[in-house]
Amino acid sequence: MGDCESIIRCSRCSLEQPFERIHGYYYVHDDEPDEWPIDTQDGWCAACGTVATLERLPTLYEIETWIADLEANGRDELDPVTGLMRTVALSIEKCRRRERWIAGRRSPPRCLACGSTDVAPAAEIDGFLHPGCGGRLSDLFTGVVSLRAHTARWTPEGNSLTSHPGPPPARGESDS
Numbered sequence: 001m002g003d004c005e006s007i008i009r010c011s012r013c014s015l016e017q018p019f020e021r022i023h024g025y026y027y028v029h030d031d032e033p034d035e036w037p038i039d040t041q042d043g044w045c046a047a048c049g050t051v052a053t054l055e056r057l058p059t060l061y062e063i064e065t066w067i068a069d070l071e072a073n074g075r076d077e078l079d080p081v082t083g084l085m086r087t088v089a090l091s092i093e094k095c096r097r098r099e100r101w102i103a104g105r106r107s108p109p110r111c112l113a114c115g116s117t118d119v120a121p122a123a124e125i126d127g128f129l130h131p132g133c134g135g136r137l138s139d140l141f142t143g144v145v146s147l148r149a150h151t152a153r154w155t156p157e158g159n160s161l162t163s164h165p166g167p168p169p170a171r172g173e174s175d176s
Ligand SMILES: [Zn+2]
Pocket: 010, 011, 012, 013, 014, 015, 130, 133, 134, 135
């Protein structure tokens, strides 16, 4: 428990939750050679009953903006990691594939810990109202950034191909 990133507390009830954001999740598509990193946001998961890392889906409008920006400002560049040319045309084609995925995606965003869609994204946890309680949550950064990998792979609909890690353990009386 000593290495969590944040402690979430409520101004009204006794909620005290260690919170460690989940990183390193990927979508696996049957017809895609690359795994796509899952974009995340903080929020509340009713199924976990805690603050959780949630899936964040790009909007079609957002993807159109990326494409417009590539068309206006993009330049073909050498990828320093792979040594291959990263062309504007290829980048736009990647955006188009994401667009097709979002257009066909049926499931709303999910909780990364449990897979539930009963979630409420929060622009910021600090000041977010604790659902069912009404108190304000505060997000106290502990100064620790965890580099622990939680790698998991999801289908394009957000179904986990591995088991979900589940909600974080509640802080008990005997916690040391
Ligand atoms: Zn509360």
